[in-house]
Amino acid sequence: xxxxxxxxAEDLVALSGAARPRDTRRSLPIALLRAREAVMxxxxxxxxxxxxxxxxxxxxxxxxxxxxxxxxxLAERALVLAPSLTRMLKSLKTRKLxxxxxxxxxxxxxxxxxxxxxxxxxxxxxxxxxxxxxDLEQGLGKAEMERLxxxxxxxxxx
Numbered sequence: 001x002x003x004x005x006x007x008x009a010e011d012l013v014a015l016s017g018a019a020r021p022r023d024t025r026r027s028l029p030i031a032l033l034r035a036r037e038a039v040m041x042x043x044x045x046x047x048x049x050x051x052x053x054x055x056x057x058x059x060x061x062x063x064x065x066x067x068x069x070x071x072x073x074l075a076e077r078a079l080v081l082a083p084s085l086t087r088m089l090k091s092l093k094t095r096k097l098x099x100x101x102x103x104x105x106x107x108x109x110x111x112x113x114x115x116x117x118x119x120x121x122x123x124x125x126x127x128x129x130x131x132x133x134x135d136l137e138q139g140l141g142k143a144e145m146e147r148l149x150x151x152x153x154x155x156x157x158x
Contacts, residue, residue: 039136046128050121055080056088057125060097060118068113070103097121 103109
């Protein structure tokens with residue numbers, strides 16, 4: 001397959017000189033999207049109750065785990081495109097969930113960290129999030145959940 005191909009059609013199968021897409025029920029990209037949507041359908045209502053979206057939640061969680069980060073590293077770790085992150089940071093700053101400052105050693109870098117309000121939000125969401133994870137683990141089983149996470153990490157490293 002060439003590098004310019006559509007990522008959702010990466011699994012084309014050549015038959016008699018013609019290409020035919022794999023059945024969507026067995027397409028890895030579509031299966032991953034389907035699984036993501038099934039999982040996120042459980043989390044979105046909970047996040048909405050706390051007036052935060054999934055991307056904003058990822059940003060403040062990454063900052064909680066990592067501490068202060070520059071915008072580039074934050075975008076990579078939170079899986080957010082840089083232009084989206086820029087808009088999101090303005091919103092999070094307005095809501096007083098993050099603070100931003102220029103790096104003293106490199107004025108081009110902006111460093112971002114959570115505020116106590118973000119920590120309070122994380123603590124408020126944690127019990128509900130834990131309950132959702134518990135339900136998912138009960139549905140899959142603990143061993144299968146760990147296996148799934150290991151497989152997804154291995155796939156991400158390909």
